[in-house]
Amino acid sequence: MINRRILWMAVAVIVMQLTAGLWMPAGSWLPGGLSEVWAQEKPLAFTGAEIVPVSGDPIADGVLIVQNGKILAVGAAGEVDIPRDAEVRDASGYVIMPGLVDSHSHIGQGDGGDRSSALHPDVRIMDTIRPDSDTFKKAIAGGITTVNVMPGSGHLMSGQTVYLKLRPANTIEDMLLYVDEEQTIYGGLKMANGTNSLRNPPFPGTRGKSAAMVRSLYIKAQEYQKALEAGAEDPSKMPKRDLQMETLVEVLEGKRIVHNHTHRHDDILTSIRLAEEFGYRMVLHHVSEAAYVAEEIAESGFPASIIVIDSPGGKHEAVNLKFEMGPALEKAGALVGYHTDDGITDSRLFLRSAAFGVRAGMSRKTAIEAVTIANAKMMDLGDRVGTLEPGKDADFILLNGDPLSTYTHVTETWIEGNKVFDRNNEEQLPFATGGPDVFRGTGYGHHDHDHGRAQ
Amino acid sequence: MKTLTNVRMQTSLRMLSVKSTTMKKKWRSSLTVRTLTAISALFLVLSFGQEHLTAQSIAVEAGVLHTGVSEPIENGVVLIEDGVITAVGSASDISIGDQFERLKAAVVTPGFIDAHSTVGLSGIYNVDADQDQLETSSAIQPELRAIDAYNAREELVGYLRDLGITTVHTGHGPGAVISGQTMIVKTGGGDTIQEVLVDSVTALAMTMGSAVRSNFDKPGTRSKAVAMLRQALIDAQDYASKEDKKRDLGKEALQALLEGEITALVTAHTVSDITTALRLQKEFGFPMMLDGASEAYLLIDEIREAGVPVIIHPSMIRTYGDAQSASFTTAGVLAEAGIPVVFQSGYEAYVPKTRVVHFEAAIAVANGLSHDQAIRSLTIDAAKLLGIDDKVGSVEIGKDADLALFDGDPFEYITNTSAVIINGEVVYRAE
Numbered sequence: 033m034i035n036r037r038i039l040w041m042a043v044a045v046i047v048m049q050l051t052a053g054l055w056m057p058a059g060s061w062l063p064g065g066l067s068e069v070w071a072q073e074k075p076l077a078f079t080g081a082e083i084v085p086v087s088g089d090p091i092a093d094g095v096l097i098v099q100n101g102k103i104l105a106v107g108a109a110g111e112v113d114i115p116r117d118a119e120v121r122d123a124s125g126y127v128i129m130p131g132l133v134d135s136h137s138h139i140g141q142g143d144g145g146d147r148s149s150a151l152h153p154d155v156r157i158m159d160t161i162r163p164d165s166d167t168f169k170k171a172i173a174g175g176i177t178t179v180n181v182m183p184g185s186g187h188l189m190s191g192q193t194v195y196l197k198l199r200p201a202n203t204i205e206d207m208l209l210y211v212d213e214e215q216t217i218y219g220g221l222k223m224a225n226g227t228n229s230l231r232n233p234p235f236p237g238t239r240g241k242s243a244a245m246v247r248s249l250y251i252k253a254q255e256y257q258k259a260l261e262a263g264a265e266d267p268s269k270m271p272k273r274d275l276q277m278e279t280l281v282e283v284l285e286g287k288r289i290v291h292n293h294t295h296r297h298d299d300i301l302t303s304i305r306l307a308e309e310f311g312y313r314m315v316l317h318h319v320s321e322a323a324y325v326a327e328e329i330a331e332s333g334f335p336a337s338i339i340v341i342d343s344p345g346g347k348h349e350a351v352n353l354k355f356e357m358g359p360a361l362e363k364a365g366a367l368v369g370y371h372t373d374d375g376i377t378d379s380r381l382f383l384r385s386a387a388f389g390v391r392a393g394m395s396r397k398t399a400i401e402a403v404t405i406a407n408a409k410m411m412d413l414g415d416r417v418g419t420l421e422p423g424k425d426a427d428f429i430l431l432n433g434d435p436l437s438t439y440t441h442v443t444e445t446w447i448e449g450n451k452v453f454d455r456n457n458e459e460q461l462p463f464a465t466g467g468p469d470v471f472r473g474t475g476y477g478h479h480d481h482d483h484g485r486a487q
Numbered sequence: 488m489k490t491l492t493n494v495r496m497q498t499s500l501r502m503l504s505v506k507s508t509t510m511k512k513k514w515r516s517s518l519t520v521r522t523l524t525a526i527s528a529l530f531l532v533l534s535f536g537q538e539h540l541t542a543q544s545i546a547v548e549a550g551v552l553h554t555g556v557s558e559p560i561e562n563g564v565v566l567i568e569d570g571v572i573t574a575v576g577s578a579s580d581i582s583i584g585d586q587f588e589r590l591k592a593a594v595v596t597p598g599f600i601d602a603h604s605t606v607g608l609s610g611i612y613n614v615d616a617d618q619d620q621l622e623t624s625s626a627i628q629p630e631l632r633a634i635d636a637y638n639a640r641e642e643l644v645g646y647l648r649d650l651g652i653t654t655v656h657t658g659h660g661p662g663a664v665i666s667g668q669t670m671i672v673k674t675g676g677g678d679t680i681q682e683v684l685v686d687s688v689t690a691l692a693m694t695m696g697s698a699v700r701s702n703f704d705k706p707g708t709r710s711k712a713v714a715m716l717r718q719a720l721i722d723a724q725d726y727a728s729k730e731d732k733k734r735d736l737g738k739e740a741l742q743a744l745l746e747g748e749i750t751a752l753v754t755a756h757t758v759s760d761i762t763t764a765l766r767l768q769k770e771f772g773f774p775m776m777l778d779g780a781s782e783a784y785l786l787i788d789e790i791r792e793a794g795v796p797v798i799i800h801p802s803m804i805r806t807y808g809d810a811q812s813a814s815f816t817t818a819g820v821l822a823e824a825g826i827p828v829v830f831q832s833g834y835e836a837y838v839p840k841t842r843v844v845h846f847e848a849a850i851a852v853a854n855g856l857s858h859d860q861a862i863r864s865l866t867i868d869a870a871k872l873l874g875i876d877d878k879v880g881s882v883e884i885g886k887d888a889d890l891a892l893f894d895g896d897p898f899e900y901i902t903n904t905s906a907v908i909i910n911g912e913v914v915y916r917a918e
């Protein structure tokens with residue numbers, strides 16, 4: 033089967049190379065399209081597995097068919113037509129679910145804003161990520177296929193985040209996930225409040241100053257936005273290009289989502305207050321004291337991307353961080369997702385976070401959604417990833433048991449119809465377990481040089 | 488040595504310390520303490536009267552009872568009277584009298600033992616005011632006692648207790664050549680160090696590796712650290728051989744180590760640091776526990792030959808720095824090779840501020856360690872390694888009634904702790 037796959041790949045590559053210059057816009061099949069080159073042109077059908085589509089109830093004896101990097105069909109055995117030319121794979125004994133979506137991670141060895149300012153909306157983490165980083169291999173070994181890679185929380189705005197599909201890639205462009213049709217937006221904006229961004233000037237020294245600095249910059253961006261509108265009417269009035277302002281205008285226009293690090297309940301409410309003042313879209317991140325203001329969060333409509341840490345504390349803001357915050361948000365009716373914050377928690381154990389939600393009283397359904405579709409929605413990617421539905425990306429994982437059991441392993445990870453991790457492959461297994469020089473000291477990302485201000 | 492013994496005795500008398508058996512006894516004040524404990528217990532019983540006595544009689548009924556020393560017992564029963572276990576067996580063999588309060592749980596184990604932590608010296612807020620696990624004025628300070636820095640009311644201690652951890656080996660942390668002493672406490676049964684102390688001096692915490700040079704100007708390299716440690720041990724040998732001498736607290740502690748009364752708890756992760764630890768152990772002949780040991784899987788024969796037990800790094804340790812080559816599979820590999828392996832929560836500079844030892848063991852079980860061995864590692868094996876197996880670590884008649892009750896397999900992520908019993912008292916009940 034492997035030989036056959038290689039053959040298909042080779043044929044596909046040759047065909048694409050021959051035709052690319054003829055009928056495709058130059059280079060368009062490479063960035064973001066590399067995987068399509070690899071994806072099977074022949075349908076591939078998985079049978080016999082329990083399928084957890086997330087978009088509906090689990091299917092005990094399910095069929096999943098993928099083709100050309102997309103999901104062709106999902107359903108119960110006997111109710112789905114398997115194309116005659118399909119390659120059929122017996123997956124009896126396995127559970128198949130969507131590739132996991134992580135809404136907050138620091139894999140990829142990128143960086144963000146520097147100490148010259150507390151506000152860096154112009155900075156792109158995308159420019160600094162290593163596509164060959166071991167940390168990506170760690171994530172796919174844990175079943176993660178889509179991830180929001182963020183700069184740190186040591187700034188009020190530390191920079192633009194990047195939404196990545198963890199395809200094997202040589203350039204970061206091959207991993208980007210655009211959220212708009214114009215293909216200009218492929219990430220959000222990282223913001224933070226609370227203690228992490230408090231330092232000596234030019235950083236704020238108090239929470240009040242933090243909010244004032246953020247508000248002032250957004251007011252400036254509103255003025256820039258007006259100037260842009262004026263410039264559209266009269267080119268002589270067009271303002272000078274300003275990378276910071278351009279990014280914040282995207283935020284004000286709702287094209288770019290703010291990902292706001294926040295822990296204490298009053299910081300959470302401040303985040304909501306500012307977002308409502310300027311009308312921007314926001315995801316609350318960490319939200320350690322979510323249980324205290326779950327109703328307010330739910331009412332605001334802002335989703336919460338939360339974390340599971342094995343014990344409370346480590347800093348003042350997180351002494352009330354408990355496993356119960358997930359179920360509290362669920363009960364209040366907020367959209368809730370889990371994130372790894374890798375290297376704070378380990379991407380290989382992402383499903384553990386969902387299980388700890390269930391431990392504390394969350395429903396299994398919400399817990400599974402919290403590592404898949406809920407996070408996808410928080411990145412405007414809900415129509416592409418996060419569930420197993422026809423037309424969506426063929427990103428899925430095979431597990432050898434209940435996804436929420438300690439004893440279950442991700443045995444295979446597939447992205448856009450390509451197998452990118454196989455636990456039965458001896459060379460790939462160490463990315464799931466660890467071992468000699470498997471991870472070359474890259475596990476802590478931005479938290480390393482900014483110790484104590486991370487998370 | 489004699490002077491030190493006296494000091495130690497005085498301390499222990501005040502603390503009603505439960506003595507340890509497997510280590511040498513010179514530092515232990517066995518008989519007097521035991522008598523005092525008995526008298527105090529009697530006093531407590533008399534002063535609280537009959538009601539309290541009744542409350543102390545508990546029958547624990549377990550769907551599955553892990554004793555730590557036998558095959559799991561289905562439908563097991565444990566009877567507890569006056570703080571100790573008075574009967575263990577199958578429900579069909581034990582009749583439960585009316586005086587017993589009945590507690591039921593799907594799974595019951597001996598209270599878990601965290602074989603190495605800094606909890607109680609390191610606190611939840613992670614600010615200078617609650618971090619006492621590492622003194623950075625000098626890299627070698629064996630005189631620092633854990634009993635002088637332990638906050639028995641620390642919230643994280645209660646957090647661990649409510650999850651089923653009843654005994655913790657805690658004290659000075661990794662990060663110095665010798666950071667200080669460690670001790671063993673129970674996580675409940677009292678609000679002061681005096682009330683919860685099990686063993687006041689268990690080990691000297693040593694570290695081989697890059698962490699040391701990041702905390703101190705001197706040593707600035709690993710090899711300098713080893714030279715400093717060897718010189719300190721040689722000076723202690725010298726000190727021990729002198730009859731008439733000025734007291735030196737640090738040298739007294741090192742002498743106790745050299746005489747085998749306490750143990751070296753050596754944190755070492757890389758192959759070179761582990762082999763250095765083994766080399767020093769051979770040179771000076773002190774008892775040693777290898778701690779962390781991320782790359783132990785590369786030195787199976789050497790570790791086995793040295794007869795050194797391993798307190799394995801937290802399974803979920805971050806794979807960077809000295810621990811970058813850590814593997815989820817190491818505990819299983821070591822156990823398979825016949826090397827005693829137990830679990831630790833370790834020390835975290837940030838989050839999680841304390842790890843949870845059975846959460847760490849669970850990852851090892853998912854990666855090759857047998858379920859049964861994991862239970863033993865968390866209970867009887869840890870108790871033996873720490874020299875407290877006469878009191879804790881198993882469900883056996885006469886042992887302290889320290890039990891953890893769960894609503895399922897304690898290693899499953901979704902399992903909750905239903906109740907925790909320490910010294911026969913229910914210290915936690917799920918709502």
